[in-house]
Amino acid sequence: MTTQRLTRKGQATRDRIVTAAARLMIEQGVARTTIEDIQAAAGVSPSQLYHYFPGKDALVSAVIEQQTAQVLEIQHSGLGSLDTIDSLTNWRDLMVGILTGMQCAGGCPLGSLASDLSESDPVARVQLAGAFEQWEGLIRDGLVRMRERGELAADADPADLAVAMLAAVQGGLLLSQVRRDPAPLRIAVDTMIDHLHALTR
Amino acid sequence: MTTQRLTRKGQATRDRIVTAAARLMIEQGVARTTIEDIQAAAGVSPSQLYHYFPGKDALVSAVIEQQTAQVLEIQHSGLGSLDTIDSLTNWRDLMVGILTGMQCAGGCPLGSLASDLSESDPVARVQLAGAFEQWEGLIRDGLVRMRERGELAADADPADLAVAMLAAVQGGLLLSQVRRDPAPLRIAVDTMIDHLHALTR
DNA sequence: CCGATTTTGGAGTTGATACTCCAATTTGCC
DNA sequence: GGCAAATTGGAGTATCAACTCCAAAATCGG
Numbered sequence: 218m219t220t221q222r223l224t225r226k227g228q229a230t231r232d233r234i235v236t237a238a239a240r241l242m243i244e245q246g247v248a249r250t251t252i253e254d255i256q257a258a259a260g261v262s263p264s265q266l267y268h269y270f271p272g273k274d275a276l277v278s279a280v281i282e283q284q285t286a287q288v289l290e291i292q293h294s295g296l297g298s299l300d301t302i303d304s305l306t307n308w309r310d311l312m313v314g315i316l317t318g319m320q321c322a323g324g325c326p327l328g329s330l331a332s333d334l335s336e337s338d339p340v341a342r343v344q345l346a347g348a349f350e351q352w353e354g355l356i357r358d359g360l361v362r363m364r365e366r367g368e369l370a371a372d373a374d375p376a377d378l379a380v381a382m383l384a385a386v387q388g389g390l391l392l393s394q395v396r397r398d399p400a401p402l403r404i405a406v407d408t409m410i411d412h413l414h415a416l417t418r
Numbered sequence: 419m420t421t422q423r424l425t426r427k428g429q430a431t432r433d434r435i436v437t438a439a440a441r442l443m444i445e446q447g448v449a450r451t452t453i454e455d456i457q458a459a460a461g462v463s464p465s466q467l468y469h470y471f472p473g474k475d476a477l478v479s480a481v482i483e484q485q486t487a488q489v490l491e492i493q494h495s496g497l498g499s500l501d502t503i504d505s506l507t508n509w510r511d512l513m514v515g516i517l518t519g520m521q522c523a524g525g526c527p528l529g530s531l532a533s534d535l536s537e538s539d540p541v542a543r544v545q546l547a548g549a550f551e552q553w554e555g556l557i558r559d560g561l562v563r564m565r566e567r568g569e570l571a572a573d574a575d576p577a578d579l580a581v582a583m584l585a586a587v588q589g590g591l592l593l594s595q596v597r598r599d600p601a602p603l604r605i606a607v608d609t610m611i612d613h614l615h616a617l618t619r
Numbered sequence: 620c621c622g623a624t625t626t627t628g629g630a631g632t633t634g635a636t637a638c639t640c641c642a643a644t645t646t647g648c649c
Numbered sequence: 650g651g652c653a654a655a656t657t658g659g660a661g662t663a664t665c666a667a668c669t670c671c672a673a674a675a676t677c678g679g
Contacts, residue, residue: 248449331596332533337446381609388589395532408582412613
C-alpha cells in the first residue's frame with residue numbers, strides 16, 4: 218500500500234492538509250471544522266484537497282492515524298526506558314509540560330477525537346479504540362518491566378494498573394482542559410504514581 | 419428570575435425541548451445536532467423553539483444546566499451517605515450500572531459536553547468548570563467525613579484525592595465509551611478505591 | 620365569558636458548506 | 650526535450666441549517 222504515485226511535492230501538500238486538519242479538528246471539533254477552514258489553513262485549493270482525499274471522512278481517518286502515531290511516539294519516548302518508579306515522574310513532567318505549552322487548550326488529541334467521534338462515526342471509534350489499546354500496552358509493558366525488576370509487588374496487576382493509569386491521564390487532561398489549569402493532570406497522575414509506590418512494599 | 423410568565427403547558431414544552439436537545443447533543447455532539455433534529459425529537463415547530471430560546475447558544479446553556487443538576491443529583495444520592503470505604507463500592511456500582519444501561523454510549527454527559535465545547539464556547543467552558551467543581555466538592559466532602567471517622571489516614575489529602583477520583587471517573591468513562599465496555603470505568607474507580615484502602619493503614 | 624397574553628403552525632429567507640468540473644500547469648522519467 | 654502522469658486553480662452547484670415572520674389558536678386572570 219505504498220502510495221508511490223505521490224510526488225514529493227504531492228506528499229508535502231498532503232501532509233500539510235492533514236496537519237492543518239488535525240489542528241483544527243482537535244481544537245474546535247470535527248463537525249465545526251469546515252473544509253474551507255482546512256483549505257485556508259493549509260493554503261490549498263478545493264481541488265487539491267479532494268485530489269488527495271475522497272471526502273471529509275477520509276480526512277478524519279488520516280488525522281486519527283497521524284495523531285495516533287504522534288502520541289505513541291511521545292509516549293514511547295517517555296515510557297520506553299521505564300525502570301524506576303521515579304522515572305514515572307519524568308513521564309508525568311513530559312505530559313504536564315506539553316499541556317502547559319499549549320495553555321491547557323485542546324486536551325489530549327486522541328481523547329478529544331474519541332469523545333467527538335465515538336457516537337457519530339463507528340469506523341473512527343474502532344480506529345481510536347485501537348490507538349488507546351496500543352497506548353495502554355505501552356504503559357502495561359513498562360509496569361511489567363518494573364515488576365520484573367522488583368520495583369513493583371509481585372501480586373500487582375500491570376494490566377489493571379495500566380487501564381487505571383491511562384484513565385487518570387485522560388481524566389486529568391479533560392479536567393485540566395476545562396479548568397485551564399495543569400494541576401488536575403498532575404494530581405491525577407501523581408496519585409496513581411503514589412499508588413504504585415504503595416504497591417512496592 | 420422566576421419565569422412565572424410561563425404557563426404549565428409552556429413549561430412542559432420547554433422541558434421537552436431541553437430534554438430532547440440534551441439527548442441529541444450528548445449523543446452526537448452539539449455541532450452535529452441541528453435545530454431541526456431537536457424539533458423532530460421534541461415534536462415542536464420552529465416558532466415554538468425560538469419562542470423559548472433566542473438561539474442555539476441559549477439552548478446549549480440550558481442543556482448544561484439541566485445535565486449538571488441531573489448528574490449532581492445522582493452523585494449526591496451515591497456519595498451523600500459516604501462513611502465507609504465499602505460504601506464507595508456501591509457508588510461505583512451505581513455508575514457502572516448506569517453506563518451499562520446505556521450500552522456504554524454517550525459517556526459522561528458533562529464530560530462529553532466539556533470536551534465538545536471547551537475550545538469553541540468560552541461561556542459553556544466556564545459553566546462546565548463550575549459543574550465539575552461542585553462534583554469534585556461532593557467527593558471531597560465525602561472523603562473529609564471519612565477521615566473524620568478515622569476511615570482515612572489523617573495525612574491523606576481529600577482535596578487531591580477528590581481530583582484524582584474525578585479524573586478516574588472521567589477517564590474511565592471515556593475509555594469505556596470508546597471500547598463499548600464498562601470494564602475500564604470499573605477498573606479505574608476500583609484502583610482509586612484500593613488506593614484509599616491503602617491509605618487507611 | 621372576555622380580553623390580554625401566551626403558545627403554536629408553517630411557509631419563507633439568507634447564508635454557509637460539502638463537493639464537482641474542467642482546463643492549465645508542473646513534475647518525473649527516458 | 651518530450652510525454653504521460655501528477656498537481657493545481659478557481660468558478661460553479663445543490664443541499665442544508667439557522668433563523669424570521671405573521672397570523673391563528675389555546676390559556677389564564679377577572
